[in-house]
Amino acid sequence: MVQIAFYAFSALTIIGGLAVLLTRNVLYAAFFLLLTLLGVAGLFVLASADFLAIAQIMIYVGGVLVLVIFGVMLTHRRQLPGEAGSQQANTILSQNRGDSWSWVVALAVAGSLFTALYVLIFRANFTLLANPVGWQNTTGIIGKQLMTEYVVPFEIAGILLLAALVGAAYLASPQSKNAQDAAR
Numbered sequence: 616m617v618q619i620a621f622y623a624f625s626a627l628t629i630i631g632g633l634a635v636l637l638t639r640n641v642l643y644a645a646f647f648l649l650l651t652l653l654g655v656a657g658l659f660v661l662a663s664a665d666f667l668a669i670a671q672i673m674i675y676v677g678g679v680l681v682l683v684i685f686g687v688m689l690t691h692r693r694q695l696p697g698e699a700g701s702q703q704a705n706t707i708l709s710q711n712r713g714d715s716w717s718w719v720v721a722l723a724v725a726g727s728l729f730t731a732l733y734v735l736i737f738r739a740n741f742t743l744l745a746n747p748v749g750w751q752n753t754t755g756i757i758g759k760q761l762m763t764e765y766v767v768p769f770e771i772a773g774i775l776l777l778a779a780l781v782g783a784a785y786l787a788s789p790q791s792k793n794a795q796d797a798a799r
Contacts, residue, residue: 625658631648653676
C-alpha cells in the first residue's frame with residue numbers, strides 16, 4: 616500500500632513538473648506547480664517527515680503559490696487592437712528560435728545528466744530501503760528545539776521577514792510611486 620502511494624505521489628510530482636515546463640500559459644503553469652508541490656508534500660509524508668510536509672503545504676502552496684497566482688492574475692494585460700505589431704514581432708522571434716541548435720545542446724545536457732543519475736542510483740547501496748520507516752511524529756521535537764535551542768536564529772529570521780514585508784509594502788504604496796515620479 617505504501618509503494619502504491621509512493622508511485623502515485625511520484626507520478627503526480629513528475630507529471631506536474633513536466634506540465635509546468637511544457638505549458639505556455641503562465642496561469643496554467645502555476646496550477647501545475649500546485650500539483651507538483653502537493654506531490655512533494657505527499658512524498659515528505661511517506662518519508663516520515665511530517666513537519667516538512669506541513670511546511671511545504673503552508674509555505675509554498677499556501678503562501679508563495681497563491682501569491683504567484685494572484686500576481687499573474689492581477690498583472691495579466693489584454694492585448695489592445697493597436698498592439699498588433701508586437702504580436703507580429705513575437706511571431707518572427709518564435710520562427711527564428713526553431714532554427715537554432717539550442718534544442719540539441721539541451722537534449723545532450725539532459726541526456727548526460729539522466730545517464731549520470733541513472734548510474735549513480737543503481738550503484739548506490741540504499742540501506743534505508745531494507746529497514747522499515749519509523750512512523751513517529753517529529754513536529755513536537757522540532758517545535759521544542761525552535762523555542763529552546765534555536766530561538767535566536769528563529770527570531771532573527773522573523774525580524775528579517777518583517778523588514779522585507781515592510782519594505783515591500785512601502786515600495787508598493789502609491790505615495791512612494793508619486794515620490795519616485797516627482798524625483799524624475
